[in-house]
Amino acid sequence: MVNCSRLSVFVALFLLTISWSAQSAAPKKEFYEIRIYHLKNPDQGSRVEKYLKDAYLPAMHRAGIKNIGVFKPVASDTSAGKLIYVLTPLKSFDQLLVLPKTLEKDAAYLSAGKDYIDAAYNNPPYARFESIVLESFRDMPVHKLPNLSAPKSERVYELRSYEGHTEKIHRNKVKMFNDGGEVPLFDRLGFNAVFYGSVISGSHMPNLMYMTTFSDKASRDAHWKSFFEDDVWLKLKANPEYQNNVSKNTIFFLYPTDYSDI
Structure with a gap:
């Protein structure tokens, strides 16, 4: 007969092993940096793109950081030719802090x-850049590559920023995505979301940002039409718990460069 105390220890160790396995299998939360380059002229744009394509992306890949997104505003946007967006997914916040030292050691x-x-002080490759750091949402802790077959030049990537009146109200909007069910609704309707994140460092806080992707503008419009007509959304937006939780909604229409990973 097995000793009861030994059996209890065995059961406890077994359950602990299962718990550890479940925790290791669960997706970990990511962080994202969105770097936005501001350009004075086409020459600066060419220099920044050459740097991103030939130096930055290959170095990130060598450092084990995959799926770097590089985007430009669509042609109809007044900022076309003036901005370049770079999305870098990170496994931890610490990874962002050590990146400069990692790059400094990379001879290639x-x-x-x-x-x-x-670059010389009187010939810089950009006018300025801004950096936005985000923490991924609970219900989509890691980014996803869009399932699109259309040429990159025809695609529409929609980056949205939802600003909140206060920190508490901002958290309510994040809750609306997680507990309220906006994330699975976008997924069910085929929005091909790349990421959802709460901004932890940026110039328009408190705010959240997320990116959805479409084959073209017509597909984008059709998807949003289905969203606004969906019963889940109609019920969710009428829920008193989630009223007046966005002070400003800004939309950026982008397309990926031919060398973008996303």
């Missing part, structure tokens, strides 16, 4: 990116 990066890295 330093060589390929020399024009950008060693």
Whole structure:
């Protein structure tokens, strides 16, 4: 007969092993940096793109950071030719902090990116850049690649920013995506979301941002029409718990460069 105390220890260890396995199998939360380059002229745009394509993306890949997105505003946008967006998914916040030192040790990066890295004070490759850091949502803890077959030049990637009146109201909007069911609704309707994130450092806080993707503008419009007519959304937006939780909604229409991973 098995000793009861030994059996209890065995059962406890077994349950603990299952718990550890479940925790290790669960997707971990990601962080994202969105870097936005502001350009004065086409020459700066060409130099930044050469740096991203030949130096930054290859260096990130060598560092084990995959799926870097590089985007430009669509032609009809007044910011076309003036901005370049770079989305970098990160496994942890610490990874963002050590990236500069990682790049400094990469000889291939330093060589390929020399024009950008060693630019003279009177000939910079950009006017300025801004950096937005985000923490992924609970219900989509890791990013996804869009399931699209259309040429990248025809695609429409929609980046949205929802600003909140206060921190508490902002958290209510994040809750609307998670507990309220906006994330699974977007997924069910085929919005091909790349990420959802709450901004932890940026110029328009408190706010959240997310990116959805479409084959073209017509597909984008059709998807949003189905969203606004969906019974789940109609019920959700009428829920008193989630009223007046966005002070400003800004939409950026982008398309991926031919060398973008996303």
